Amino acid sequence: MGRNCRFTAAVHVCAVLAHHPGEDLTSETVAASLNTNPVVVRRLLAALGAAGLVRSKRGSAGGYRLARAPGAIDLAAIALAVDDDDGPAFAPNPPSPVCIVGRFIQPVLAEFIERAETARRAELARVTLADVMEKLRAEA
Amino acid sequence: MGRNCRFTAAVHVCAVLAHHPGEDLTSETVAASLNTNPVVVRRLLAALGAAGLVRSKRGSAGGYRLARAPGAIDLAAIALAVDDDDGPAFAPNPPSPVCIVGRFIQPVLAEFIERAETARRAELARVTLADVMEKLRAEA
């Protein structure tokens, strides 16, 4: 499965919550829209909660709701909450330090990759959950 | 392993070839710098060759060399050659079409994600293999 898998699922979860403002939705309700298991949704919501994007309430009549207005939640925040960003990934084996290439390729590449990832995040930050909801309603 | 793994390895391979201009390097030589198996390197080089970035020669005294000057190879081309880009990845299970969110979230998100990936690729396209080699030599 691709790397955006958790991210797209997390946005889906947030969109479901945004579609029912002021209500507490159970993980089972959200899981029905995702067509998956409630525990999978709870795992996503735990990450979103740790990032301060959603609030949860336990017990009877409990559930999840957005912690902020949809216009104050951008896609970069969701991606940051869900995709544990460990920086650029290199091969499991460290390169041979004998050659100049092997010795310095990783930090050099890491800088260029980080620059590209920053550009990607900036583009995601331009889109809020409210924008997503607007596009969703335009499609329907 | 992260998604950039094949990409970083491919850039490493190209950098090794660029460090020995006019020579044909065997997969075993390149693999020594990567500290991995020759077959893994050959798989990477096969993808790079299909994209027209490297040329191979079989038989005795055969090997690989860059097909263009390092200044004419940018990181976006390497990423495109190696990372089979299947577009945004969604959850294995299709969302429930009962709700508006589940029915239209995927195409809406795909557009926003594609915009972000385009920004990332554009940043990678600004860096050529010659830039990488220059930075490498500056570090040494």
Place this chain on the structure above:
DNA sequence: CTCCTTCGTAACAGACTAGGTTACCAATTC
């Protein structure tokens, strides 16, 4: 106060991915 609902999380099974390895054929040079 007790029970029921729901979140929070650990633990485990299954599918899938990717790297590593071996093996063998094709092509090229000497």
Place this chain on the structure above:
DNA sequence: GAATTGGTAACCTAGTCTGTTACGAAGGAG
């Protein structure tokens, strides 16, 4: 023709992720 090297298939292994079950913690309903 023999040796070398790329090209590629087949398989093994390790790691990751989803899905599932299970159980404890928290909070409301009666």
